[in-house]
Amino acid sequence: MYVVIEGIDTAGKSTQLEILAKKYKEAIFTKEPGGTQIGIKLRQMALEGEAKSKLAEMFLFLADRAEHIYEVILANKDKMVISDRSMISGIAYAKNLSLQTVIDLNLIATNNTLPTHVILLKLSKEELQNRLSKKEHDSIEARGIDYLLEIQNRMEETIKKLNLNYRFIDASLSIEDISKDIEDFLNE
Numbered sequence: 001m002y003v004v005i006e007g008i009d010t011a012g013k014s015t016q017l018e019i020l021a022k023k024y025k026e027a028i029f030t031k032e033p034g035g036t037q038i039g040i041k042l043r044q045m046a047l048e049g050e051a052k053s054k055l056a057e058m059f060l061f062l063a064d065r066a067e068h069i070y071e072v073i074l075a076n077k078d079k080m081v082i083s084d085r086s087m088i089s090g091i092a093y094a095k096n097l098s099l100q101t102v103i104d105l106n107l108i109a110t111n112n113t114l115p116t117h118v119i120l121l122k123l124s125k126e127e128l129q130n131r132l133s134k135k136e137h138d139s140i141e142a143r144g145i146d147y148l149l150e151i152q153n154r155m156e157e158t159i160k161k162l163n164l165n166y167r168f169i170d171a172s173l174s175i176e177d178i179s180k181d182i183e184d185f186l187n188e
């Protein structure tokens, strides 16, 4: 079982992952970017905005993803793996290229490995504004509210286009209601 928690920045992914870690003690918890040794370096390069080229930035995330799939996902095929972000973020955030082109690049990076369960936490504009106002931004988050909402739409489109097994959840529900909905989905 390869479960991914998706959503734009501040959607509540870390909050839900903490709860999942208590419920699924046998599961392997991982993340993109930064789920491997090389990934830690690639994450730093990508998030500190060192790349001047958007294409170079995307390839940093793709390199991270290729290593992560190989070292963590494929190496633990028979276990439950729960990941903070995935190729869905990779496709959605690389919005300078067409959706189909980025999907193709990501399928190369992941060796066509797709998540078995996708949870997308969806924020309204008001709630996103409210949460971002309380937080320090990295260089990607600093790109703004409309930018992030566009990414959220691309996430939704990507999930549908790839025909994945998904659950979309309103991220402004209570933490407990969201966690219950996630558990129901994983137990289906």
Ligand SMILES: Nc1ncnc2c1ncn2[C@@H]1O[C@H](COP(=O)(O)OP(=O)(O)O)[C@@H](O)[C@H]1O
Pocket (backbone or CB within 6 Å): 007, 008, 009, 010, 011, 012, 013, 014, 015, 016, 131, 171, 172, 173, 174, 175, 178
């Ligand atoms: N369901 C929720 N309702 C209200 N606030 C939430 C909820 N889930 C998370 N938060 C708060 O929103 C902020 C971002 O949550 P976080 O889990 O760090 O998001 P992400 O990992 O997706 O960036 C944190 O301050 C967190 O406490």
Ligand SMILES: Cc1cn([C@H]2C[C@H](O)[C@@H](COP(=O)(O)OP(=O)(O)O)O2)c(=O)[nH]c1=O
Pocket (backbone or CB within 6 Å): 009, 010, 032, 033, 047, 061, 062, 085, 086, 089, 090, 091, 093, 094, 138, 140, 141
């Ligand atoms: C996985 C991935 C993330 N990102 C972005 C989304 C986030 O803004 C950032 C890192 O995500 P994240 O680790 O969720 O950040 P934090 O722990 O600080 O909340 O990288 C991409 O642009 N492309 C990608 O392929």
